[in-house]
Amino acid sequence: MRFFRKLRKDVLTNNKIGKYLAYAIGEIMLVVIGILIALAVNNFSNQKQKEQQTKRTAQNVLRQIALDTTEISNVFKNWGVVQEQLEIVLSKSNVTKSTTPCDYCPNLILNASLPNLGDDVIRLIEADDPVDSELGFRLREISKRYKGLVQAVLIFDKITTDALTENLKYLQNNKVWFANLISNERCDDECQEYFNSSSDFKNRSAYMDIVLYKAYSRELQDFKEKIRKEMVLLTELLEE
Template sequence: MIKFFRKIRQQLIAENRVSKYLLYAIGEIILVVIGILIALSINNWNEKQKDLAQEQLILKQLRAEYQSNLAQLDEKVLMREEGIEACHQLLSYIDNPEEVTSDKLYDALWHLVLDPTFDPIKNDIVGSEKIRLIRNQELVRILSNWSSDVYQVQELELEFQKIRTEFTAPCLTRLGIARNVNNRVWQEGYSPIEALEKDRNLNYKFTMGPTQKTVDLQAVLFDVELEGLVSWTISFFENTNLQSQTLRSRIKQMLEILDQEIAD
């Protein structure tokens, strides 16, 4: 092909046909430009296809991660709901101490020392070059705000952890019932709701000395510090669950967008 065009140029020059040579030269330039544009277009198309394929991988990764985050968040909300119910039962026992038995009391008190903390999967997409591959700007916005939204929940969880560690556990120890509470939970077998493997069940029995066998339940229920801690637990669990529902809405919105964007 190159030899063919060279032969035409040489023939036009030899015949001194300048005008036709110029037209030919312009046409040749146009053909070269068109060839370059076609090559660029093909290259751009190939790059775009690579980006689209990479975007699909990222979206599928996000969907798997946030499905796991949603399942974990629901577990922690359920833990707090059960804790709130147990705390209301404790307040009922405080108001009506004649209705309480040691087993009922210890079952309810166990919820005061649980630790329902949300620890979502973290990825490196936001703040990296990968974010540019996501075309849906609403999804980008939600992802960008995710860390801030999670912080609102985790901040409350950390405050409750301090109350549980610095006040609740010492209070149960001071009242002489920590051993009883733990024995009640573990003696019949217990699998935490947040356990990684739900079918694992731990059965353990504490040896009970005479001090634990003769606990004055009335004295426990009339302890003003314990009553205050029960009330604080309700407030923290309710507030944290309120924030968690907002976070849950964010995850659901994100998953809906991902389902629409993923080409299964």
């Protein structure tokens, strides 16, 4: 005890407490600075890893967009053929009787090729949660466009499916030749008369033309043009 009392007395006497406090504060500051540097290095490393992940996501998004635009192009090719057939049917100014078989006519109101477009791009982007950068901003803009597309696809697919179902039910309940047409793909004289001369068939064809081959087609074409511009911008950012 006497030793410690003497030591304290010597420190106070020789005014060494100020030097001790300065040394202690210096040690604390060095520790704090070391911690801050370590945190900064760790944050920098995490940021770099996040940026690399966002680039990988952007590359995956580009690949998926390419698949989706190819799908839309293939659907447009199919629709182009159907639209030519519809023009023949709808261009008739009057309902006239014809004995010429119309092999494609039943498909105009009973069948439709719909695009297989999902939310893969949206899920890719949301799973990554892109960094706050120009690349991340571009990805979020693409996600918004895809969300609009998915909503449009759901609406138009339902409208089209409902129309096809209603057409099937109408023919099933009102035409004796329906079973033979569906099961054996045979269209007798009464069946041919309906598809060649019926105003009902023409009206149903016009509805499919408006909903599927005009409205839906415009929606997909608009999306395709905008998403191509996004692809160009995204590619340029990845090449920087």
